[in-house]
Amino acid sequence: METITDISEEHHHVRETCGYFLLDDWCLAAASGQDTFTYLQTQTTNDVLALAVGSGLDNALTDRKARLLCSFSVHKNSETSALFLLEKNQRDALIQNLEAYHFREDITFDTRNVPDVLLALQGPKSPALLEALTGQAHRLTKPNDVLKLTIGDTEVWGFCKSLTGEEGYVLALPSAFKNQLIQKIEEVGEPYGIAAIGEEAREILRIEAGKLVYGKDMDKTHILPETGLEHSSVSYHKGCYTGQEVIARLKTYGSPAFALMGLVIEGATLPPYNAVIKIKNKKIGTIKSTTYSYSLGKNIALAYIQKDFRSPDQELEVTIGDQPFKVKTALLPFHQTHSRTERAEKLHQEALSFFKKEEDLEKPISLLREAIALDPKFAPGYEALGVMLSKQNKLDEAIALMKRLAEIDPQEIMAHTNLSIYYMQQGRIEDAELEKGEATAIQFEKLVEEGRIKREKKKQDKQDRVEQERQVGMFKQVLEIDPIDQIANFGLGTIYLDTQKYEEALAPLQTVVENFKDYSAAYLALGKTLEKLSQKEEAAEVYRKGIAAAAKKGDLMPLKDMQSRLNQILHSES
Known part of the structure; x- marks a missing residue:
């Protein structure tokens, strides 16, 4: 493995290939007993009863x-x-608080008999590396999945956990296996561009990903909705737990005065930790973690910002401490990662570009191998790689490739079609006919299924139209009594939007945003309607107002949707 000493290179490895680092500041704890999940359900903010084993x-x-x-x-x-996977500085508080209301329930907490070494694999190639380490495909696919893995002769716990914004895992292992595992990672990981990641690069990656550290970016002086964790750590549909009433009330009736978001900072100076942010001597926020972002090429900060200034992309002239700064507000995370399929498609297109320009196939073949390693179900990559291998007369390898795709996705017609072609080129007529027949059978099954889906959709569409007509009538009756009723106007407007009656959708949606200026979902629906009517400038203005309203209220989902749509409009005009 190449030794990396430059922080920017370490950062690049995690963003583009793969890196590893020890999590000396994290730990595991355990709970067991017949009442484990019913007890945790009453004590914690999220819905643990909904968990399946392995999730x-x-x-x-x-x-x-x-x-x-x-x-x-x-x-x-x-x-x-x-x-439980958490930072070490929270372990005692976790156990103490869970034990505080533990009386007769059958549940035992344990912090001793758990693996004491945690190691993170992070980066887009970490899934392929983990499979290479274990020698088999695994089921750690969704965030927070857990699975016992075997590496060599040692069992370790694997957690699907991104700490950097990229795909990644945390491995929990006995300390006696630490050095052996690191050696194995470095040996097996060389083809995947593995690199050891230092503390500084790890901190940059963390902040770019908007990941918080307890005691630094959040603590017991913060209410949970201030931190943004309510979007991932809170269920609003479960039973009671301590603090639920306050969290639910904030969601329903407003947003906290200060809440966490990002700041992009102009200039070379990083503001000091915990410094107060002011505009004209009025406090509008507090700085938390700061760093230079290699992804953005600018200084960035996590900061608690007052709700009047939480709209994204606001350029502000502020004082932080006693120093003047120019900052721009930003949604978290700062770094938007690409999915496996997006990365695979990029490599696929790059390979095709090389294929068209050069006779040497080694470079495009290498790129395509990388693409299908990133996304094992990326069928276009298999097809292109198979074609190139067949051009090199490597038919056995091309056949093995198509067989692998057929195993991964038995319904992939292209795999069987190409197998038929390659077998024919080898003179294996009988095998070619069998694969051709398989491809034809799958095609027929798909056509039958598509027909069934179309019939069901037609039936469902008819039922939906009847229900929509009923709702339209009901909403109109309400509006005869109260012309500015929020629910009736919004409901009527969204039905008209969904049924492509855009002109009719305008009036009720405009009524909502004029009379209920904090109703962010109405701004989003009105903006969509104006876009459909090709009124781009008007839509952009609605989105700007809606973003401001959503930022004040803390409505993150419509805020992100409106920001994305506004950006698309602005980019199309430039």
């Missing part, structure tokens, strides 16, 4: 005022046991 979720503990006591993830490793 997990982000979670938290709060006090009666919704102040954040602990932030962690829970992973269901059996029907009666769970593992």
